[in-house]
Amino acid sequence: MAQIGYSKKVLEHFMNPRNVGTIENPDGYGKVGNPVCGDLMEMFISVKDDIITDIKFRTFGCGSAIATSSMVTELTKGMHIDEAMEITRDAVADELEGLPPRKMHCSNLAASALHEAIKDYKRKEED
Amino acid sequence: MPTPSLTFRGEPMRMIYLDHAAAMPINPGVLEFAKRYLQSDFGNPSSLYSAGLEAKRIIEDARKKIAELINAENETCIVFTSGATESNNLAIKGTALRNIGKGKKVVASAIEHISVLNPMKELQKSGFELTIIPVDSTGIVDIEELDDSLTKDTTVTSIMYANNEIGTIEPIKEISEIVHEKGLYLHVDATAAAGRLPVDVQNDGIDLLTLSSNDMYGPQGAGALYIKPGVRLQSILPGGGQERGLRSGTENVFAIAGMGEAARIAKDEMAQESKRLRGIRDGLISEILKVEESYLTGHPTQRLPHHASFRFSRIEGESILLNMDMKYNVQVSTGSACTSRMLEPSHVLIAIGLKHEEAHGSMVLTLGRSNEVEEIPIITKAIKETVQRLRELTPL
Numbered sequence A: 001m002a003q004i005g006y007s008k009k010v011l012e013h014f015m016n017p018r019n020v021g022t023i024e025n026p027d028g029y030g031k032v033g034n035p036v037c038g039d040l041m042e043m044f045i046s047v048k049d050d051i052i053t054d055i056k057f058r059t060f061g062c063g064s065a066i067a068t069s070s071m072v073t074e075l076t077k078g079m080h081i082d083e084a085m086e087i088t089r090d091a092v093a094d095e096l097e098g099l100p101p102r103k104m105h106c107s108n109l110a111a112s113a114l115h116e117a118i119k120d121y122k123r124k125e126e127d
Numbered sequence B: 001m002p003t004p005s006l007t008f009r010g011e012p013m014r015m016i017y018l019d020h021a022a023a024m025p026i027n028p029g030v031l032e033f034a035k036r037y038l039q040s041d042f043g044n045p046s047s048l049y050s051a052g053l054e055a056k057r058i059i060e061d062a063r064k065k066i067a068e069l070i071n072a073e074n075e076t077c078i079v080f081t082s083g084a085t086e087s088n089n090l091a092i093k094g095t096a097l098r099n100i101g102k103g104k105k106v107v108a109s110a111i112e113h114i115s116v117l118n119p120m121k122e123l124q125k126s127g128f129e130l131t132i133i134p135v136d137s138t139g140i141v142d143i144e145e146l147d148d149s150l151t152k153d154t155t156v157t158s159i160m161y162a163n164n165e166i167g168t169i170e171p172i173k174e175i176s177e178i179v180h181e182k183g184l185y186l187h188v189d190a191t192a193a194a195g196r197l198p199v200d201v202q203n204d205g206i207d208l209l210t211l212s213s214n215d216m217y218g219p220q221g222a223g224a225l226y227i228k229p230g231v232r233l234q235s236i237l238p239g240g241g242q243e244r245g246l247r248s249g250t251e252n253v254f255a256i257a258g259m260g261e262a263a264r265i266a267k268d269e270m271a272q273e274s275k276r277l278r279g280i281r282d283g284l285i286s287e288i289l290k291v292e293e294s295y296l297t298g299h300p301t302q303r304l305p306h307h308a309s310f311r312f313s314r315i316e317g318e319s320i321l322l323n324m325d326m327k328y329n330v331q332v333s334t335g336s337a338c339t340s341r342m343l344e345p346s347h348v349l350i351a352i353g354l355k356h357e358e359a360h361g362s363m364v365l366t367l368g369r370s371n372e373v374e375e376i377p378i379i380t381k382a383i384k385e386t387v388q389r390l391r392e393l394t395p396l
């Protein structure tokens, strides 16, 4: 099983990803492509009083890309946006009980997609 | 996460293994035949006492069986190595270096195995001129390009018999005619083809042929290189002078004995087994192509009998592989960048003209002895549901 060397937590998130889908008229939207292997991830957030009240994602990528996006949504749902901006790829990987070294960039992707969504929200707020 | 307990006809569902291109289970008959040669008190084939003579005898017996599988002129044409990688290295470097007086050009197709391409690139670094021949979208070598590229200075041309990622069978006989008209020697990597197609070195016009033990259900740790009488090459592994001085090192008697027996069984059973696997394979292809936006990769008819390969738009291969494994206990393979060490897509898929994101969704099924026709609906259901689930996740 699982020749790739993923932790149980990664496999569990891959098999049962949380918060899959889209949000219509999201308060923030982020989309990032993976420069390393060419994958794609998008995040949608609803924000109230600077708290992330809802978050959804869609990912085209490997098992680790799907698991890390799922984990990011789980970690940051209900979180203040300033705190969510601080989420790093290492934090996501730690929550998943680690990632194989060559899969760390997928974790980066998930964190960046979230940060892009928050920046988008802030931009809209300023307008 | 616990292993999902799936059932099939009331029985716990067993693993369906569809990655025979990566590793093959040793044939129990082969193991039974060869296991006595594992004993460490067994003689060194170079020793003169009786145990050594017995080891030598079994190696010669294996040589004969392998020569028969590929219709070699005689058994002295067969040199044992540690596997296909070493055979490819010996064929390419050994021949190019030995014939350096005749020219310093080497040629290979774009879809050769990395153990052909890397020695070629090494030669290039040391001053050889390397030409890579493109293939068409089905994986067939561009014959005109080949014709144009060959000159009398081309000492080694390496084209595989069939490709293990897309299943395409190359027109070796036609290629052989061109190579012999213009260049010097044709090396053919038959790792994926031997034991599945009736490889005939004399009829096909092959000068050097790579064989792998494990790819014929033999033990890992043995391979062979066929060298046509009169072809001159030099050792790349000097030492005690075993294998006519071409491959020094004490022979791996167990693996060689097993490889010989595997070759004998392959010769006996090939016609029937290939027909059986072709039937399962065709059933799988027609069912799987019913999935929306699915495409066959490789050649539709000039294809290894046990080989089916596809790509699915908008999803990625490692997640296909993982889902098939975790949820359905079905083992498949992929050429996706996400599974490669360098995070680059398979060079074979790029060579047939796929874009990076298309290569991402590749899935390869290679059948073997354990597969049965009853598995077709289980495999197709697993694939359909996997594709559907991953497409629900995709932003594309």
Ligand code: FES
Residues within 6 Å of the ligand: A034, A037, A038, A039, A060, A061, A062, A063, A064, A065, A103, A106, B337, B338, B339, B343
């Ligand atoms: S998305 Fe390609 S390696 Fe993770």
